[in-house]
Amino acid sequence: MADGPDDLLGENPTFDTSVAHQARVYDYWLGGKDNYAADRKAGDAVSEVYPGIVAAVRAQRAFLGRAVRYLVAEAGIRQFLDIGTGIPTSPNVHEVAQSLARECRVVYVDNDPIVLTHARALLTSGPHGATDYIDADFHDTGMILREAARTLDGCVKLIWPHRSTLIWPRPGLVLAVV
Numbered sequence: 014m015a016d017g018p019d020d021l022l023g024e025n026p027t028f029d030t031s032v033a034h035q036a037r038v039y040d041y042w043l044g045g046k047d048n049y050a051a052d053r054k055a056g057d058a059v060s061e062v063y064p065g066i067v068a069a070v071r072a073q074r075a076f077l078g079r080a081v082r083y084l085v086a087e088a089g090i091r092q093f094l095d096i097g098t099g100i101p102t103s104p105n106v107h108e109v110a111q112s113l114a115r116e117c118r119v120v121y122v123d124n125d126p127i128v129l130t131h132a133r134a135l136l137t138s139g140p141h142g143a144t145d146y147i148d149a150d151f152h153d154t155g156m157i158l159r160e161a162a163r164t165l166d167g168c169v170k171l172i173w174p175h176r177s178t179l180i181w182p183r184p185g186l187v188l189a190v191v
């Protein structure tokens with residue numbers, strides 16, 4: 014494996030790649046290539062105390078794909094707001110969605126600059142749909158709504174009865190997997 018995503022980050026990455034990073038460790042567990050030695054070392058250390066971690070993250074990623082597939086093919090959903098995107102690992106939400114309905118639009122939201130760097134480079138839409146990326150904390154629902162409206166129709170805000178706030182692009186769907 015190459016020692017990291019130098020092609021995306023340039024010869025002098027602005028990120029400290031000697032320190033393990035959550036999103037890159039997750040990428041390592043998924044079998045991605047956007048991780049460094051420190052990330053792999055940390056990922057292996059977790060696997061030693063929790064041997065099921067790799068199977069668990071791969072199972073949840075597979076679930077994400079199945080859920081999107083169902084929502085497009087069976088439920089007719091064409092818009093997705095994916096909060097907590099993670100480093101892109103194919104097949105990503107828009108790839109699954111647009112493989113079934115090429116007009117699907119997906120807005121990705123994450124608050125991690127490493128994720129956003131990769132997302133801007135890799136999460137590109139087919140010509141008939143659209144993708145966008147928002148650098149935001151999921152608590153900042155007003156900003157997410159405003160920026161998502163560039164790409165998604167009918168964004169409205171629902172207040173959850175207790176303390177969380179959900180953002181709901183209609184007739185789309187929120188994927189909040191953080």
Ligand SMILES: C[S@@+](CC[C@H](N)C(=O)[O-])C[C@H]1O[C@@H](n2cnc3c(N)ncnc32)[C@H](O)[C@@H]1O
Nearest residue numbers: 036074097098099123124125149150151190191
């Ligand atoms: C475990 S990854 C999820 C990856 C992907 N959704 C998947 O299902 O494979 C969690 C992601 O949530 C992001 N995240 C964590 N806290 C967040 C917050 N407060 N606002 C936005 N994103 C957040 C992290 O940066 C990370 O990329």
